[in-house]
Amino acid sequence: MALLEIYDLTKKFGGLLAVDHVDFAINQGEILGLIGPNGAGKTTIFNMITGVYSPTAGEIYFQGERIARPPLTWRERLSTPSWWMSWLPIAPLQEKWDRVRILPPHEITERGIARTFQTIHLFNNLTVLENVMAGPHCRTQAGVLGAIFHPPAQQAEEAYIVGEAEHYLEFMQLSAYRDELACNLPYGHQRRLEIARALATRPSLLVLDEPAAGLNEQEGLELVALIREIRDSGITVLLIEHDMKVVMGICERIVVLDYGARIAVGTPDEVQANPRVVTAYLGEEEEEV
Amino acid sequence: MQFIQQLINGLTIGAFYSLVALGYTMVYGVLKLINFSHGDLFMWGAYLGLTGLNVLLALLPQAGAWAILPVVIIVMTTVALVGVLVERVAYRPLRTAGRLAPVISALGVAFILESLARNIYGASWKTYPTGITPTGRIALGGDARVSVMQIVVLAISFLIMGALYLFVQRTRTGTAMRAVSLDHDISRLMGIDVDRIIAIVFVIGPGLGGVAGMIVALYYGSFDFTLGWTFGLKAFIAAIMGGIGNIPGAMLGGMILGIIETLGAGYISPQWKDVIAYVILIIILIFRPTGLLGERMAEKL
Amino acid sequence: MENLLTRLRQVNPLRWQLGLIALAVLLPLPLGNYYRSVLWRTGLYIMLGLSLNIIVGYAGLFQLGHAAFYALGAYTAALLNLYLDVPLLLTLPASIIVAALFGYLITRPILHLQGDYLCIVTIAFGEVVRLVLVNNLFGITGGANGLSGIDRPALFGLDWRQPIYHYYLMLIFLVITIFIVQRLEHSRLGRAWMYVREDEVAAEAMGVDTTRVKLLAFVLGSGWAGLVGALYAGKITVISPDMSKFMESVIMFCIVVLGGTGSIPGIFVGTLGMITLPELFRPLKAWRDAWLGFAMVTMMILRPEGLWPSRRVRLEMRGAKEVSLPTPAMDD
Numbered sequence: 053m054a055l056l057e058i059y060d061l062t063k064k065f066g067g068l069l070a071v072d073h074v075d076f077a078i079n080q081g082e083i084l085g086l087i088g089p090n091g092a093g094k095t096t097i098f099n100m101i102t103g104v105y106s107p108t109a110g111e112i113y114f115q116g117e118r119i120a121r122p123p124l125t126w127r128e129r130l131s132t133p134s135w136w137m138s139w140l141p142i143a144p145l146q147e148k149w150d151r152v153r154i155l156p157p158h159e160i161t162e163r164g165i166a167r168t169f170q171t172i173h174l175f176n177n178l179t180v181l182e183n184v185m186a187g188p189h190c191r192t193q194a195g196v197l198g199a200i201f202h203p204p205a206q207q208a209e210e211a212y213i214v215g216e217a218e219h220y221l222e223f224m225q226l227s228a229y230r231d232e233l234a235c236n237l238p239y240g241h242q243r244r245l246e247i248a249r250a251l252a253t254r255p256s257l258l259v260l261d262e263p264a265a266g267l268n269e270q271e272g273l274e275l276v277a278l279i280r281e282i283r284d285s286g287i288t289v290l291l292i293e294h295d296m297k298v299v300m301g302i303c304e305r306i307v308v309l310d311y312g313a314r315i316a317v318g319t320p321d322e323v324q325a326n327p328r329v330v331t332a333y334l335g336e337e338e339e340e341v
Numbered sequence: 342m343q344f345i346q347q348l349i350n351g352l353t354i355g356a357f358y359s360l361v362a363l364g365y366t367m368v369y370g371v372l373k374l375i376n377f378s379h380g381d382l383f384m385w386g387a388y389l390g391l392t393g394l395n396v397l398l399a400l401l402p403q404a405g406a407w408a409i410l411p412v413v414i415i416v417m418t419t420v421a422l423v424g425v426l427v428e429r430v431a432y433r434p435l436r437t438a439g440r441l442a443p444v445i446s447a448l449g450v451a452f453i454l455e456s457l458a459r460n461i462y463g464a465s466w467k468t469y470p471t472g473i474t475p476t477g478r479i480a481l482g483g484d485a486r487v488s489v490m491q492i493v494v495l496a497i498s499f500l501i502m503g504a505l506y507l508f509v510q511r512t513r514t515g516t517a518m519r520a521v522s523l524d525h526d527i528s529r530l531m532g533i534d535v536d537r538i539i540a541i542v543f544v545i546g547p548g549l550g551g552v553a554g555m556i557v558a559l560y561y562g563s564f565d566f567t568l569g570w571t572f573g574l575k576a577f578i579a580a581i582m583g584g585i586g587n588i589p590g591a592m593l594g595g596m597i598l599g600i601i602e603t604l605g606a607g608y609i610s611p612q613w614k615d616v617i618a619y620v621i622l623i624i625i626l627i628f629r630p631t632g633l634l635g636e637r638m639a640e641k642l
Numbered sequence: 643m644e645n646l647l648t649r650l651r652q653v654n655p656l657r658w659q660l661g662l663i664a665l666a667v668l669l670p671l672p673l674g675n676y677y678r679s680v681l682w683r684t685g686l687y688i689m690l691g692l693s694l695n696i697i698v699g700y701a702g703l704f705q706l707g708h709a710a711f712y713a714l715g716a717y718t719a720a721l722l723n724l725y726l727d728v729p730l731l732l733t734l735p736a737s738i739i740v741a742a743l744f745g746y747l748i749t750r751p752i753l754h755l756q757g758d759y760l761c762i763v764t765i766a767f768g769e770v771v772r773l774v775l776v777n778n779l780f781g782i783t784g785g786a787n788g789l790s791g792i793d794r795p796a797l798f799g800l801d802w803r804q805p806i807y808h809y810y811l812m813l814i815f816l817v818i819t820i821f822i823v824q825r826l827e828h829s830r831l832g833r834a835w836m837y838v839r840e841d842e843v844a845a846e847a848m849g850v851d852t853t854r855v856k857l858l859a860f861v862l863g864s865g866w867a868g869l870v871g872a873l874y875a876g877k878i879t880v881i882s883p884d885m886s887k888f889m890e891s892v893i894m895f896c897i898v899v900l901g902g903t904g905s906i907p908g909i910f911v912g913t914l915g916m917i918t919l920p921e922l923f924r925p926l927k928a929w930r931d932a933w934l935g936f937a938m939v940t941m942m943i944l945r946p947e948g949l950w951p952s953r954r955v956r957l958e959m960r961g962a963k964e965v966s967l968p969t970p971a972m973d974d
């Protein structure tokens with residue numbers, strides 16, 4: 053079974069069809085590239101996978117569980133008994149409702165999908181360490197009472213959070229900047245910090261939105277090596293990227309989008325040889341000139 | 342025919358709300374700032390109108406209703422000047438300071454204006470000179486009556502609102518205003534003098550507010566220093582109901598709020614009319630935060 | 643100044659904290675009853691400021707209707723005391739629960755609103771509470787005159803008409819409040835608030851349940867304001883709907899924002915400026931609002947981060963790029 057399955061995914065913004073009946077699947081342990089010209093709908097798909105948007109039609113399954121579906125209309129809600137009773141703290145009812153409802157982003161992260169952003173979204177005025185400490189947040193549970201009374205469980209958790217954060221800083225070679233403010237890091241480091249933060253949520257699928265954007269050649273190469281290393285540690289990677297060198301270099305399979313629709317899927321060589329892909333890209337270049 | 346009567350009264354109050362709401366909505370449009378001081382500028386219109394009328398009627402006792410005209414003009418100019426001054430001193434230095442700082446600054450200005458009014462004029466209720474406003478009533482079908490004053494108020498309000506709408510839609514300055522409300526930087530790149538446009542907004546908004554203050558005081562006959570806050574908050578609710586930043590929305594919102602309030606006072610209880618207004622505001626914000634005429638904002642990361 | 647502060651930080655925190663508490667215990671002894679009452683009032687507003695600070699300072703949410711919860715707490719205590727003869731100190735938990743419950747119910751549906759809109763809804767809610775109390779809902783709230791004849795706390799057979807005992811009662815709760823607030827700030831929950839305040843989108847993507855975290859801020863802050871309301875009712879014994887006036891909410895908001903958003907010493911400074919000084923210069927009371935307004939405008943222009951801000955909020959308000967501080971071992 054594939055790790056992530058996308059069926060017939062569609063998203064409309066008003067009259068604009070941003071994603072047009074896209075299907076694809078990500079297998080356990082692979083690096084899948086999602087490419088396409090500007091405005092092809094890549095980031096929209098990302099946002100649907102991570103729960104920021106709900107699809108207009110179609111479904112996404114992660115580890116066999118449905119994580120995205122079109123939102124219930126009011127009529128559907130009213131005719132769904134589990135919606136009426138979802139506020140009752142009764143486990144079977146809650147489970148039933150869980151199968152119908154839309155998951156918010158934080159629950160999708162909890163289920164094991166972590167992401168980075170196209171435009172960097174770091175906690176700018178917090179230190180590098182504090183940024184990464186956001187990752188283990190969803191793996192821990194101390195609440196108000198824990199905060200006030202500091203029971204042993206809470207203390208162990210705090211130690212765990214710091215340990216995890218330090219581990220991933222080490223992994224992304226950022227330990228030296230532990231106590232710097234995130235906004236004072238150079239751009240390339242900020243990108244790596246975002247990945248470190250995502251890894252600290254302990255995902256099974258890491259979704260990277262143009263991680264190489266704005267990096268120079270050297271940094272790009274380092275990034276490729278890092279992504280490989282992440283994959284080798286057992287994490288599946290989905291990658292949106294413009295930089296063809298990066299994509300062709302590390303992706304085992306590539307999905308190509310154009311105008312919201314999937315126009316090709318296959319290994320880098322297959323995709324490069326596909327005439328539709330060539331037109332999509334060359335056509336775009338002509339327009340840009 | 343109590344219903345029609347209530348409707349007419351509601352429409353009149355609604356017209357006041359609309360006039361004040363325009364000031365809120367225009368400032369929000371160009372600065373994305375809740376101008377808390379607007380209600381107090383409006384109240385100052387009422388106080389200045391009172392002083393102006395008293396002075397004029399003392400000098401020219403036979404002027405009668407004609408005294409209103411020059412006083413309106415003076416009030417409008419003075420309040421507009423104060424508005425521009427407030428913008429220059431309290432808001433412009435904070436243009437780049439994020440969202441919180443200007444709001445607090447606006448609240449601060451509101452307190453200064455209110456405290457000044459209370460200390461200068463005293464906390465007691467003030468009464469406008471009587472006998473200068475038209476008093477006749479025209480009978481409609483049944484028991485419903487519309488007073489001449491109501492007709493005058495409605496006519497003036499619609500005239501002002503129509504003129505403002507045309508100004509914003511048809512003139513170059515109006516177009517520039519709409520551009521500034523979308524994006525300051527791009528407007529500047531397009532050669533629009535953003536500071537000037539904002540200053541114009543702070544002339545028109547408080548100017549209208551000042552006039553509205555005087556009309557309201559003339560209509561009711563008496564008021565006190567809490568007028569600015571109570572009326573201002575209602576007008577702001579009207580602006581939100583219509584979709585803040587949207588000029589026709591402010592007019593519509595004001596009318597609807599006025600009518601709902603009067604009907605609520607008539608059919609439920611006058612004590613609860615303010616509560617009804619606030620609850621409606623909360624409900625609108627829960628289900629349609631952009632207001633009745635506001636566009637749905639596209640979510641974008 | 644900065645040097646002195648860093649040196650103070652290196653002193654064992656327990657030692658200077660105990661020193662401050664000792665000072666607070668001794669402070670009212672040489673003073674007359676009037677000044678003891680002023681101190682008591684200052685303490686109450688510090689607690690209100692600290693409770694609002696959870697919402698405004700930590701979670702970064704606008705709340706301009708905080709006084710409503712203060713009033714709800716006071717009315718809960720008064721009603722229980724007057725109608726059911728519950729001793730005042732035993733009504734405190736009920737006050738917390740009622741205020742927190744209202745905090746939950748009112749903010750649950752509006753959490754998705756952004757800054758300005760949230761601020762307006764909280765104002766409207768404060769006004770609704772005041773008007774409902776004025777309109778004498780169910781005929782038990784006493785209308786515009788409020789409720790009177792509330793029992794003072796009864797404990798150890800002391801004469802609770804003396805302000806000094808109220809001061810010490812307040813002090814106990816103040817110390818508890820500061821302890822709790824500090825623990826909250828440096829906890830998993832406190833960090834979650836920080837993440838939400840800094841970047842809600844990123845926080846959510848990191849698995850922070852932003853709705854829950856924001857709700858918790860509102861519930862904790864409102865509940866604590868309810869407790870303060872009950873303490874107020876226990877000394878003054880007369881309460882009125884004016885407790886939920888917009889002006890009260892603004893004063894609390896200014897205590898937090900002008901004192902220094904997110905910082906505990908800032909709340910002390912803010913309360914001194916907003917409550918204690920106007921109280922001591924009574925003749926100027928007519929001009930208090932004008933002075934308040936003037937302070938708000940000038941502060942926002944000259945020092946938007948407040949008089950004694952937390953390091954972080956200063957960075958946020960100033961735009962962080964130019965300062966790069968190594969993190970001190972102990973945060974503000």
